[in-house]
Amino acid sequence: MESRIKSFSEYESHYGSSMQEQESYWGKIAEEFVWKKKWDKVHSGNFNDLNIKWFEGGKLNITENCLDRHLEKRGDKIAVNYEGNQPDSLKHSMTYRELHAEVCKFSNVLTDLGVKKGDRVCFYMAMVPELLVGVLATARIGAIHSVVFGGFSSQALAGRIQDSTCKILVTNDGTFRGGKHIALKGIADEALKNCPSIEKSIVVKRSFQPVEMKEGRDIWWHDQIRDASPKFDAVEMDAEDPLFILYTSGSTGQPKGLVHTCGGYMVYASQTFKNVFQVEQDDTYWCTADIGWITGHTYITYGPLLNGVSTLMFEGVPTYPDAGRFWELIEKYGVTHLYTAPTAIRALMAKGTDLVNKRNLSSLKVLGSVGEPINEEAWEWYNKNIGKENCPIVDTWWQTETGGIMITPLAGITKTKPTFATLPFPGVEPVLMDENGKEYQGNGVSGNLCLKRSWPGIARTIYGDHERYKQTYFSTYPGYYFTGDGCLRDEDGYYRITGRVDDVMNVSGHRIGTAEVEDAINMHDNVVESAIVGYPHEIKGQGIYAYIICQETPKDEALFKKEVLGKVIEVIGPIAKPDKMQVVSGLPKTRSGKIMRRILRKIAEGDTSNLGDTSTLLNPAIVDELKDGAI
Numbered sequence: 001m002e003s004r005i006k007s008f009s010e011y012e013s014h015y016g017s018s019m020q021e022q023e024s025y026w027g028k029i030a031e032e033f034v035w036k037k038k039w040d041k042v043h044s045g046n047f048n049d050l051n052i053k054w055f056e057g058g059k060l061n062i063t064e065n066c067l068d069r070h071l072e073k074r075g076d077k078i079a080v081n082y083e084g085n086q087p088d089s090l091k092h093s094m095t096y097r098e099l100h101a102e103v104c105k106f107s108n109v110l111t112d113l114g115v116k117k118g119d120r121v122c123f124y125m126a127m128v129p130e131l132l133v134g135v136l137a138t139a140r141i142g143a144i145h146s147v148v149f150g151g152f153s154s155q156a157l158a159g160r161i162q163d164s165t166c167k168i169l170v171t172n173d174g175t176f177r178g179g180k181h182i183a184l185k186g187i188a189d190e191a192l193k194n195c196p197s198i199e200k201s202i203v204v205k206r207s208f209q210p211v212e213m214k215e216g217r218d219i220w221w222h223d224q225i226r227d228a229s230p231k232f233d234a235v236e237m238d239a240e241d242p243l244f245i246l247y248t249s250g251s252t253g254q255p256k257g258l259v260h261t262c263g264g265y266m267v268y269a270s271q272t273f274k275n276v277f278q279v280e281q282d283d284t285y286w287c288t289a290d291i292g293w294i295t296g297h298t299y300i301t302y303g304p305l306l307n308g309v310s311t312l313m314f315e316g317v318p319t320y321p322d323a324g325r326f327w328e329l330i331e332k333y334g335v336t337h338l339y340t341a342p343t344a345i346r347a348l349m350a351k352g353t354d355l356v357n358k359r360n361l362s363s364l365k366v367l368g369s370v371g372e373p374i375n376e377e378a379w380e381w382y383n384k385n386i387g388k389e390n391c392p393i394v395d396t397w398w399q400t401e402t403g404g405i406m407i408t409p410l411a412g413i414t415k416t417k418p419t420f421a422t423l424p425f426p427g428v429e430p431v432l433m434d435e436n437g438k439e440y441q442g443n444g445v446s447g448n449l450c451l452k453r454s455w456p457g458i459a460r461t462i463y464g465d466h467e468r469y470k471q472t473y474f475s476t477y478p479g480y481y482f483t484g485d486g487c488l489r490d491e492d493g494y495y496r497i498t499g500r501v502d503d504v505m506n507v508s509g510h511r512i513g514t515a516e517v518e519d520a521i522n523m524h525d526n527v528v529e530s531a532i533v534g535y536p537h538e539i540k541g542q543g544i545y546a547y548i549i550c551q552e553t554p555k556d557e558a559l560f561k562k563e564v565l566g567k568v569i570e571v572i573g574p575i576a577k578p579d580k581m582q583v584v585s586g587l588p589k590t591r592s593g594k595i596m597r598r599i600l601r602k603i604a605e606g607d608t609s610n611l612g613d614t615s616t617l618l619n620p621a622i623v624d625e626l627k628d629g630a631i
């Protein structure tokens with residue numbers, strides 16, 4: 001059996017053997033990698049004991065698989081094409097050989113700074129090639145990377161650094177995103193006031209804006225790397241050793257640091273990349289995500305490099321200098337595979353097709369979608385105007401926790417259907433749950449999406465809190481991993497993800513917990529309580545609606561709202577800013593004091609015709625007030 005699936009019947013036989021002979025199936029796939037020592041056991045543990053292991057006893061370093069093993073055959077092939085925010089300002093590429101040398105150099109830098117196997121290194125950076133180099137160097141020396149998206153605030157960054165007691169921070173002076181300069185170093189400095197674990201902060205020059213360098217703590221990347229040796233023997237890692245931590249929002253509390261491992265994650269990232277996208281040797285693949293999210297980890301960094309593919313890395317935004325930037329870059333680099341989010345598609349769709357038609361997009365072969373449900377209109381527009389009805393669309397469903405793509409078409413192999421993620425990847429066993437917590441049998445059903453068996457890429461724990469891992473994912477349906485998503489399985493057995501069923505929002509493809517935003521708003525001195533719900537938003541997928549109870553009626557409501565936005569920006573970052581805010585005198589609560597979010601969602605949606613039964617509310621009269629004051 002070849003690891004590359006080439007037809008639908010091969011998909012079926014892969015799927016069958018992944019279900020019937022799970023261990024030998026994944027064992028065969030794992031054999032293609034470079035292991036320093038072969039594993040003793042392919043898989044152990046389950047969703048009850050939650051002591052999940054893959055390729056136990058195996059020894060490896062993922063960077064040897066991403067870099068070293070390609071040097072002989074494709075050392076001079078481009079690993080990364082780099083495009084900066086400003087057109088034609090920072091165009092730059094690195095071959096596999098060059099990337100390997102840079103990674104080795106930075107591995108030496110980190111080692112000389114005393115970073116050891118198991119230590120945590122935080123990245124708060126722009127989308128620059130040094131981020132890729134830094135992350136891989138961290139993996140090469142056996143340390144654990146924790147990348148924090150550059151749109152988070154200093155408080156959010158500090159919380160993440162503290163949670164995993166990172167020893168090193170790597171940041172930029174600043175970055176440009178569209179017309180805006182973001183002073184990353186300044187934000188990082190603010191965060192580091194409360195991060196005693198950080199010994200050194202390494203600064204990469206990018207925006208060339210002045211920054212303050214703190215004596216004894218802050219050092220320049222270019223000074224460090226200048227004389228570093230381009231040779232570094234990759235540290236031997238256990239398959240189950242952590243590779244990285246990535247924070248993600250849930251329905252309660254602070255973001256969770258999901259832990260991914262060296263062996264299983266590698267196998268799953270590579271196998272999904274290879275088969276979902278069906279990239280060929282001379283192709284140029286482009287994933288528009290930021291490395292600060294899981295999509296950027298698995299499908300900019302590890303998946304493509306494990307497969308020896310040339311990728312494009314882009315610092316900017318789709319709408320700068322105009323909404324034709326994506327199409328310009330596709331033409332410029334001859335992009336064959338474009339992997340982006342529905343929110344970007346909708347934003348560009350709104351700008352019409354003139355900018356699209358100005359460009360030659362004939363290099364495109366495959367289009368991808370990720371991060372949120374794609375509506376039919378956006379799917380059709382993408383298919384018609386970008387793919388010219390000639391490129392399969394892979395609508396890929398997965399999560400930070402799953403490490404890689406779970407439900408998806410295989411490009412050109414699986415028959416697609418608009419808005420459907422279609423079928424499970426080999427090794428994945430999705431089930432839908434009914435209201436009684438029982439599995440639905442058969443097709444034409446919808447329920448809560450669970451996964452019934454483990455796969456190599458599953459996050460093994462929440463950093464420092466295994467109990468929370470069990471509680472969050474495995475307690476709703478004992479013995480199953482609960483995704484938090486609702487899902488439909490149609491008559492053909494095709495899956496369509498309908499969105500979160502918990503208190504997690506998906507705003508422009510960013511995952512944001514309602515509780516996090518509430519906590520931030522509640523920090524305003526004049527706020528007693530708040531409730532956040534998501535509502536349908538034409539471009540963002542979901543917008544954020546805030547109901548706020550004040551201590552005292554604000555004298556200047558506009559000013560008050562501005563201050564509330566400021567709080568959210570301060571505590572989380574601009575990505576979590578509410579789109580609408582309504583000052584209210586109370587919230588609809590049940591007799592046990594629980595907020596009836598169902599009602600709040602309806603009002604935020606503007607659908608007040610049928611609010612259901614409100615008679616059980618402690619304060620039914622509040623509903624009219626909320627309706628009348630809705631924004």
Ligand code: 7RM
Nearest residue numbers: 370371372373395396397398399400497511
């Ligand atoms: C990859 C990523 C995960 C949540 C997930 C879903 C939603 C992701 C799709 C999707 C419908 C898709 N990781 N989601 N992909 N919904 N169709 N193809 O986004 O951890 O940041 O978010 O995103 O709700 O649970 S994530």
